[in-house]
Amino acid sequence: xxxxxxxxxxxxxxxxxxxxxxxxxxxxxxxxxxxxxxxxxxxxxxxxxxxxxxxxxxxxxxxxxxxxxxxxxxxxxxxxxxxxxxxxxxxxxxxxxxxxxxxxxxxxxxxxxxxxxxxxxxxxxxxxxxxxxxxxxxxxxxxxxxxxxxxxxxxxxxxxxxxxxxxxxxxxxxxxxxxxxxxxxxxxxxxxxxxxxxxxxxxxxxxxxxxxxxxxxxxxxxxxxxxxxxxxxxxxxxxxxxxxxxxxxxxxxxxxxxxxxxxxxxxxxxxxxxxxxxxxxxxxxxxxxxxxxxxxxxxxxxxxxxxxxxxxxxxxxxxxxxxxxxxxxxxxxxxxxxxxxxxxxxxxxxxxxxxxxx
Amino acid sequence: xxxxxxxxxxxxxxxxxxxxxxxxxxxxxxxxxxxxxxxxxxxxxxxxxxxxxxxxxxxxxxxxxxxxxxxxxxxxxxxxxxxxxxxxxxxxxxxxxxxxxxxxxxxxxxxxxxxxxxxxxxxxxxxxxxxxxxxxxxxxxxxxxxxxxxxxxxxxxxxxxxxxxxxxxxxxxxxxxxxxxxxxxxxxxxxxxxxxxxxxxxxxxxxxxxxxxxxxxxxxxxxxxxxxxxxxxxxxxxxxxxxxxxxxxxxxxxxxxxxxxxxxxxxxxxxxxxxxxxxxxxxxxxxxxxxxxxxxxxxxxxxxxxxxxxxxxxxxxxxxxxxxx
Numbered sequence: 175x176x177x178x179x180x181x182x183x184x185x186x187x188x189x190x191x192x193x194x195x196x197x198x199x200x201x202x203x204x205x206x207x208x209x210x211x212x213x214x215x216x217x218x219x220x221x222x223x224x225x226x227x228x229x230x231x232x233x234x235x236x237x238x239x240x241x242x243x244x245x246x247x248x249x250x251x252x253x254x255x256x257x258x259x260x261x262x263x264x265x266x267x268x269x270x271x272x273x274x275x276x277x278x279x280x281x282x283x284x285x286x287x288x289x290x291x292x293x294x295x296x297x298x299x300x301x302x303x304x305x306x307x308x309x310x311x312x313x314x315x316x317x318x319x320x321x322x323x324x325x326x327x328x329x330x331x332x333x334x335x336x337x338x339x340x341x342x343x344x345x346x347x348x349x350x351x352x353x354x355x356x357x358x359x360x361x362x363x364x365x366x367x368x369x370x371x372x373x374x375x376x377x378x379x380x381x382x383x384x385x386x387x388x389x390x391x392x393x394x395x396x397x398x399x400x401x402x403x404x405x406x407x408x409x410x411x412x413x414x415x416x417x418x419x420x421x422x423x424x425x426x427x428x429x430x431x432x433x434x435x436x437x438x439x440x441x442x443x444x445x446x447x448x449x450x451x452x453x454x455x456x457x458x459x460x461x462x463x464x465x466x467x468x469x470x471x472x473x474x475x476x477x478x479x480x481x482x483x484x485x486x487x488x489x490x491x492x493x494x495x496x497x498x499x500x501x502x503x504x505x506x507x508x509x510x511x512x513x514x515x516x517x518x519x520x521x522x523x524x525x526x527x528x529x530x531x532x
Numbered sequence: 533x534x535x536x537x538x539x540x541x542x543x544x545x546x547x548x549x550x551x552x553x554x555x556x557x558x559x560x561x562x563x564x565x566x567x568x569x570x571x572x573x574x575x576x577x578x579x580x581x582x583x584x585x586x587x588x589x590x591x592x593x594x595x596x597x598x599x600x601x602x603x604x605x606x607x608x609x610x611x612x613x614x615x616x617x618x619x620x621x622x623x624x625x626x627x628x629x630x631x632x633x634x635x636x637x638x639x640x641x642x643x644x645x646x647x648x649x650x651x652x653x654x655x656x657x658x659x660x661x662x663x664x665x666x667x668x669x670x671x672x673x674x675x676x677x678x679x680x681x682x683x684x685x686x687x688x689x690x691x692x693x694x695x696x697x698x699x700x701x702x703x704x705x706x707x708x709x710x711x712x713x714x715x716x717x718x719x720x721x722x723x724x725x726x727x728x729x730x731x732x733x734x735x736x737x738x739x740x741x742x743x744x745x746x747x748x749x750x751x752x753x754x755x756x757x758x759x760x761x762x763x764x765x766x767x768x769x770x771x772x773x774x775x776x777x778x779x780x781x782x783x784x785x786x787x788x789x790x791x792x793x794x795x796x797x798x799x800x801x802x803x804x805x806x807x808x809x810x811x812x813x814x815x816x817x818x819x820x821x822x823x824x825x826x827x828x829x830x831x832x833x834x835x836x837x838x839x840x841x842x843x844x845x846x847x848x849x850x851x852x853x854x855x856x857x
Contacts, residue, residue, distance in 0.1 A: 199835070202835070202838075202839055202842075205838075205839065205842035205843060205846060206842055208842070208845075208846035209841075209842045209843070209844075209845030209846035209847075209848075210842075210845060211545045211546075211548075211549055211841050211842070211845065212545075213543070240838070240842065243552070243556075243838060244835065244838055244839075244842075247556065247831050247834055247835045247838070248835065250559065250827070250828075250831050251828045251831050251832060251835065253828075276630075318633070320632070322658070323658035323659070324655065324656055324657065324658040325655075325656075326623070326630075326632065326656045327648070327651040327653075327656075328632045328633060328648060329632075329633065329644050329647070329648050330643075330644060330647035330648065330651065332641070332643065332644035332647075334640055334641045334643075334644055336636055336637060336640060336641055337633060337636040337640075337641035337644045337645060338644075339636075340620065340633040340634040340635065340636040340641075341632065341633035341634075343633070343634045344620075344631045344632060344633050344634050347630075347631050347674075350628070350630070350658060352658075485825075487825065487827060487828075487831075488560055488827070491556050491559045491560045491827065491831060492560055494556045494831075494834070495553060495556040495557055495560060498549065498552055498553040498556055498834075498838075499553060501549055502546075502549050502550060502553055505540070505543075505545070505546050505549055506540065506546075508540070
């Protein structure tokens with residue numbers, strides 16, 4: 175019975191109908207077994223008719239034609255189609271989680287003040303450049319997560335970039351107060367916990383600041399990275415005057431509380447996975463960093479290319495028309511068994527009143 | 533006319549066959565008509581505050597939190613929207629509606645949007661407060677900016693309660709943004725689950741755990757009659773406020789008041805499918821053109837004539853015995 179289920183899955187996975195209720199009419203296909211469109215003629219004894227395989231085949235074929243015509247019409251009416259299919263192809267790309275900072279400091283310009291007319295806020299710059307980035311990487315599967323005061327899953331991993339664009343478009347809306355980057359990273363890693371694919375996995379963290387990561391969250395992050403190795407990229411949108419990730423402060427001031435960005439950088443380096451940080455101080459630098467990431471993440475990926483649905487109703491009607499044409503031809507070729515000596519008048523009288531003639 | 537042609541011409545079954553063939557050919561050549569359907573552009577905002585964790589699932593059904601009911605309703609809505617509709621998703625907590633993604637086309641992005649709704653969790657909330665009226669006002673402004681209509685799923689539980697029980701002022705234009713408030717939850721006050729720092733459930737909120745009265749702003753008019761009232765030292769009276777704010781029921785009256793203030797519609801979520809009818813009644817439709825195939829109509833008549841052909845034949849075969857000419 176297993177092969178039946180497999181076969182059914184195969185069928186239902188590739189084919190579909192729009193109106194399944196119409197399929198109840200398929201029962202009508204039994205009618206040609208009960209009746210024929212041809213005249214029935216009686217003979218006194220079956221023994222009179224010689225055994226003729228061609229006749230039998232012809233009779234079966236005509237019944238079959240009637241059944242197929244009905245089946246095809248019903249399937250056509252039910253909207254038979256081949257479903258949208260996915261074809262697996264190889265390309266370059268990655269499974270990518272965009273982890274976006276939605277804290278309100280992202281709404282400031284790179285000079286860390288409210289943007290004036292000709293300046294771009296950090297979030298607006300990030301939005302523009304990330305949109306370009308996504309557009310340049312058509313084969314990536316992308317998920318989006320946001321973090322601020324709390325981590326927020328926005329989109330699961332998806333091939334559909336229109337909705338990813340919609341999620342990126344939302345990042346320049348007013349943000350929230352805090353930057354809980356640790357739990358944000360934990361959320362980003364969790365996207366890969368069930369991802370068993372061979373392809374390259376990357377997390378792109380876009381933020382303009384960092385915060386202390388709780389020791390317990392740090393441990394959880396180390397665990398998660400050990401389970402599913404990822405590539406980490408941190409695009410740090412550095413505002414003017416704020417501390418950089420790579421600056422080493424004088425001894426005694428190098429505490430995580432005073433330099434959370436630098437210590438987040440050190441922590442991410444210590445995770446033991448490929449990691450790069452980009453410090454972007456202007457929209458142009460952000461663009462360069464994204465180009466660099468684009469260059470790095472070019473491992474082969476198997477992606478699904480979609481073949482659109484194909485309607486088969488017309489094909490079904492064509493088959494029905496062929497069967498019906500066959501029946502019409504057969505009907506035109508129909509002859510009556512009758513004694514040749516009978517005059518025409520009687521013949522037509524018999525045709526009119528076959529029941530009485532019997 | 534020859535005898536045979538005459539015979540065929542007088543045979544109804546022949547004409548039924550020809551009719552079926554002609555109709556089938558007509559079905560093959562049937563035109564695709566352009567018809568207008570009603571697509572919608574929506575922003576769906578779901579309340580994820582603490583009171584949405586109350587498990588007062590549908591009567592008779594299994595216990596379900598209000599949030600999971602709201603999510604189920606939202607997913608039904610997503611599945612029920614015609615193609616070319618667009619849906620954006622936001623969450624409400626504290627006093628803000630927070631946009632997760634802007635409206636995106638629902639058919640193309642179905643699984644992603646469905647997954648995003650499914651991923652909504654009370655842990656996304658960043659504060660225990662729940663200023664529903666302000667959240668609705670914010671969501672209206674957001675929807676207006678996006679040119680979409682608003683669907684706001686909430687239980688209407690304000691925490692802390694509104695000062696003096698009055699709605700905050702709405703500075704938008706009522707009715708400018710169409711939309712609907714969908715009330716989630718039962719009408720019986722139920723206890724609100726309480727979670728510890730790690731997200732484990734540790735019981736329910738008690739009377740003293742939540743503010744029972746909003747003591748910001750001027751004191752209410754009845755304050756002088758309260759026990760222990762002192763205009764300077766105890767303007768709200770001398771005793772701690774008591775009340776039932778630690779229990780939560782769906783505040784239909786409050787939601788109706790917000791709806792009236794902002795020109796939105798209101799509907800209670802009795803079954804998941806009510807979201808769809810509420811949205812159809814309360815939001816604007818955008819006519820979009822879809823191609824409709826008309827081939828099923830001639831095909832149906834072709835099938836009818838074939839059924840007549842074979843059906844009559846079958847009935848006749850049953851009725852008369854085989855006859856001899």
